[in-house]
Amino acid sequence: MAGLTRRSTITLALGGALAAFVAAGAIAEDAELVIFDWAGYEDPSFFPKYVEKNGDTPTFTFFGDEDEAFEKVRSGFKADLGHPCSQSVVKWREAGLLQPLDTARIAGWNDLDPNITGMKDLVTSDDGKVWFMPWEWGNSLLTYNTEKVPAEDLKSLKILADPKYKDRVSVPDNVDDAYALASLAIGLKDWTQMTDDQFKQASDFLREVHKNVRLYWTDNTEIVQAMGGGEVDLAWAWNDAAAQLQLQSVPVQATRDTAEGVSTWVCGYVLYKDAPGSLDKAYDYLSAINTPEVANFLLSDWGYGHSNAKAMATIDPKVVAEKGYADVDKFVDKTLFQSPLPTDLKLKMIAEFEKIKAGY
Structure with a gap:
């Protein structure tokens, strides 16, 4: 195919x-x-x-x-x-x-x-x-090019912030998926209970990831094209990205087996x-x-x-x-379910994510 x-x-x-x-x-x-x-x-x-x-x-x-x-x-x-x-x-x-x-x-x-x-x-x-x-x-989960990312690097979501992947990473231009990733990365499975300190930790993680980001994808067509064309090797993406790329015989997989899990x-x-x-x-x-x-x-x-x-x-x-x-x-093991967030917390996330994407 x-x-x-x-x-x-x-x-x-x-x-x-x-x-x-x-x-x-x-x-x-x-x-x-x-x-x-x-x-x-x-x-x-x-x-x-x-x-x-x-x-x-x-x-x-x-x-x-x-x-x-x-x-x-x-x-x-x-x-x-x-x-x-x-x-x-x-x-x-x-x-x-x-x-x-x-x-x-x-x-x-x-x-x-x-x-x-x-x-x-x-x-x-x-x-x-x-x-x-x-x-x-479905999930938001770590998605990677099997020919460019070695298996030993896939143990943790923190790979997205590893400097060796500078300009090879993509995450969604989407507050919910971004903070689901960050919550998991700091060990939080219920984001509705996020404290001020955890919010800072999560935001700091996204700032580290930002240093590696080649693009913030807005829809699956964009991330499929970026990974299919070799522009990006690592992504936080939905199941659709790997599924579509595999139909095109592109060596991309998604994994649920990181230490922190999936959303x-x-x-x-x-x-x-x-x-x-x-x-x-x-x-x-x-x-x-x-x-x-x-x-x-x-x-x-x-x-x-x-x-x-x-x-x-x-x-x-x-x-x-x-x-x-x-x-x-097994599908829902080690997962952060994207349940409704308190309004004040969601507004904080929206404002902070805009700053992060702008480099602040």
């Missing part, structure tokens, strides 16, 4: 009616469904059943991180569905940006993993209303309170992405677990094991 890119993978994965639409150039953007999302999730392989039913794709617009998305929507930007992660859902809900979901209208809702849907305050609020459909889950997150979809489009099409989309076919693509090509446990059970066990999801207990 040498030279296979995500875009060519998308084309190969399309079938049936969707492939016919693509071949004919007939797919348009549906103005009745606007999705505010991370770049890359416009990939048609995630929602073929939506296209089959509605004849066109949703309209996608993108954000770089969830804080940017939050501020934009709070300032009046209109969309129907959004794609936040575990650390942001409560904040978005409490700010009045969301409306509850009618789970009876989402095909396969009862097949979602109860270990995920039951996470405290993530999906369901105390009044029993459901605000969030968990969809993908784990759950992302999914929410319905905006002032959604201007078609509610029926919003639920069509949520149902379309909650299928075994989509779960297989998400795991095989992006390296992420799907929150639909029944769908995950249909995937070849060899693929599940290869991607690291065969033993969930």
Whole structure:
């Protein structure tokens, strides 16, 4: 599969009616469904059943991180569905940006993993209303070029601050992932309890990493290109980066086996309170992405677990094991879960990270 890119993978994965639409150039953007999302999730392989039913794709617009998305929507930007992660859902809900979901209208809702849907305050609020459909889950973890980084250097996340890797490192231009990394590096697994002293330690670590940073990546396409082109040898990245590079036969791996572990997150979809489009099409989309076919693509090509446990059970066990999801207990061992942060702490992180990136 040498030279296979995500875009060519998308084309190969399309079938049936969707492939016919693509071949004919007939797919348009549906103005009745606007999705505010991370770049890359416009990939048609995630929602073929939506296209089959509605004849066109949703309209996608993108954000770089969830804080940017939050501020934009709070300032009046209109969309129907959004794609936040575990650390942001409560904040978005409490700010009045969301409306509850009618789970009876989402095909396969009862097949979602109860270990995920039951996470405290993530999906369901105390009044029993459901605000969030968990969809993908995975890690932020140490990702490296196997030909440039020796195995003995991979024992600790502190490798990212090792001067020998100056100008060969990349970390996300994303406050949550950066401070998840820093929290792990100082031995902290619950960042919601971070003290002032630990905040200083974490920030100091990020300053040391900054000395080695070649680029702060903003989306997975950027880090995949940087590592694939040899610009970067070490990164703090999502599962998708290694998965995509391996499809291109680039010698890149990701490891969960550092002394400090990894960060784990759950992302999914929410319905905006002032959604201007078609509610029926919003639920069509949520149902379309909650299928075994989509779960297989998400795991095989992006390296992420799907929150639909029944769908995950249909995937070849060899693929599940290869991607690291065969033993969930091991998957979440030595992990910092990106749970919602206290508002004052999050604001401190945002302000400090801007200083760090500016070299202060």
